[in-house]
Amino acid sequence: MGGVMASHINTELISFSPEILVSFEQSVDSIVEAGTINQDFSESELWETTTGDPTYEEYNYSRKGADLQRKIWTLFVHELSQISYLSPGKCENEFKSSETSESLVKEEDTLFALDIISAINAEPVEDGFSHPAEELLKKSLARSPQKTFSWLYNTVHYERNIGIVASILKCLGRVKPIDRGDWIIHIARAALEHHDVEVRDAAVQMLELLEIERAVELLEQHMKREQVGWLRDYIESVTQDLKE
Numbered sequence: 001m002g003g004v005m006a007s008h009i010n011t012e013l014i015s016f017s018p019e020i021l022v023s024f025e026q027s028v029d030s031i032v033e034a035g036t037i038n039q040d041f042s043e044s045e046l047w048e049t050t051t052g053d054p055t056y057e058e059y060n061y062s063r064k065g066a067d068l069q070r071k072i073w074t075l076f077v078h079e080l081s082q083i084s085y086l087s088p089g090k091c092e093n094e095f096k097s098s099e100t101s102e103s104l105v106k107e108e109d110t111l112f113a114l115d116i117i118s119a120i121n122a123e124p125v126e127d128g129f130s131h132p133a134e135e136l137l138k139k140s141l142a143r144s145p146q147k148t149f150s151w152l153y154n155t156v157h158y159e160r161n162i163g164i165v166a167s168i169l170k171c172l173g174r175v176k177p178i179d180r181g182d183w184i185i186h187i188a189r190a191a192l193e194h195h196d197v198e199v200r201d202a203a204v205q206m207l208e209l210l211e212i213e214r215a216v217e218l219l220e221q222h223m224k225r226e227q228v229g230w231l232r233d234y235i236e237s238v239t240q241d242l243k244e
Contacts, residue, residue, distance in 0.1 A: 112139075112140040113151050116136045119132040120133050120164060125166075131171055133168070133171045134174045134175055137172055141175065149187075152168065153190060155168060156187060156190040157190060165191075166198045166201070169191055169206045172187075173206035173207070184210065185212075188218060204231070213243075215242065219235050220239055
């Protein structure tokens with residue numbers, strides 16, 4: 001099943017792949033039916049307008065609906081905890097999590113992803129300039145490391161917006177100090193195996209900025225497989241710098 005298109009989620013607009021959208025609509029129906037949403041908000045108010053294309057449906061929230069987005073999303077993520085890359089389900093074993101599943105997803109643990117994505121959507125990540133997402137990542141890693149690691153790992157695998165993935169990796173490379181445990185190698189390996197060169201390039205930039213010596217072997221292995229000449233040259237340069 002495809003991942004949630006978190007790159008399209010902000011306070012005005014929400015967009016999902018079709019199969020997730022169906023589950024989301026059902027979840028909203030259940031929430032409305034159960035009375036979780038204040039009685040002042042009807043479904044017709046929640047979904048004010050609908051526009052779409054053959055691939056995605058996009059729902060523009062009414063003003064009232066926008067105020068409810070985070071509340072609904074928190075409950076919805078809990079329902080999708082085994083398939084949504086916003087939760088740790090997909091790579092628990094990779095990181096040997098010591099955390100136990102909670103009966104309810106805490107809002108602050110669920111919504112950090114929305115804040116990071118919104119920051120990147122609002123402002124492009126550019127070389128030589130700090131970005132608000134860097135501080136958000138730093139705080140998230142400090143507050144809820146396992147959920148953040150898992151989200152990062154699964155974002156690389158399942159997020160369809162290449163620019164979002166590359167931007168997150170670049171921002172992650174600027175987070176200092178940072179835990180240089182095996183998790184960062186897992187994320188880097190996943191990014192280097194990505195089909196898009198922009199993501200692979202961002203992974204190399206991340207490792208270069210973090211100055212992780214243990215990444216040399218990973219980079220050298222990938223350099224043998226990399227088909228893009230300029231990126232292969234860049235990887236060779238980075239590995240030499242990391243060896244010094």
